[in-house]
Amino acid sequence: MKPLQVASGAYFVQGLSELGSGANQNFISNAGFVITDDGVVVVDALGSPELARRLLQEISKLTALPVKYVIVTHYHADHIYGLQVFKEAGATVVAHALAHEYLGSDAAQQRLQSSRRDIAPWVDANTRLVPPDMWVGQSDPRADTILRLGGTEFLLRPVGPSHTPEDLVVHVPSLGVLFAGDLLFRGRLPFVGQADSGGWIRALNRLLALQPKVVVPGHGAASTEPVADLALTRDYLQYLRDRMGEGARNMDPFDEVYRRTDWSRYSAMPLFEAANRMNAYNTYLLMEREAP
Ligand SMILES: [Zn+2]
16 A cells, blocks of 8 residues: 555545455555645545545544545545444544435444445444534535635535435545546446436536546546546446447346346456446346336
8 A cells, every 4th residue: 555646735545446445455446645734634534444544544644633534535445344443443434314225224234244244354344434523514415515625625425316315525636636536437337236327427517517637536547638537437327328228118038138248448458347237237226216
């Protein structure tokens, strides 16, 4: 784990394009941080407490200041199982109000159970879900929140429901840096899960409107050409919606639609085998629900 600098005082660590496992400690997603004059703001907490400890260590090599805030872009396992370490270190955990639903869900508990098995010993019985100390978007779920620390302004913009209901991106206007969470995937097939892919595509356009110089994605390398680099995620989502939407409208069985779809544009990407079929299936179900 090595922090990569994207602007003055702004860094991220880049996870591997793999599935989470004991061998990689669930280091499959990115986390960012910005060092201000009064402390550090971290974006996402990585996929296990051990990774969070390593990130804290890396931060401490760059500054003696403490981590004041950890902003959660969304409550997916690979971004949150390190939260407890930052919380113990005194940081305030910030997330969007719509994360409430996931935190209270059976799905969250089941995911934690399976992660304790799949990512042992790094995620274990002591790993827990940490709810935010500070909710944003409580009175108006669409409203931006400005967080200030040490003279640096952080714009927290809700962009869900898209990848998840609670998606939050973090823009640092003075640096031109945007931490996009899982709105942006690079170097691997996006994970669609229960996403609202129509909302996701619209949200990508709202990210471009911020005119960032650098975008740090939830997965993969940072981008200095956001317009071009957002295209993979957007085109893939649109392709799923077009192909699965057509099949769902014709009421063709999913297996048949999946089999006849040309996946050649995506099949060489990392995690295609692991994720594409489920992405397509979830999109097929979504398109059935969206169909008039
Ligand atoms: Zn995610």
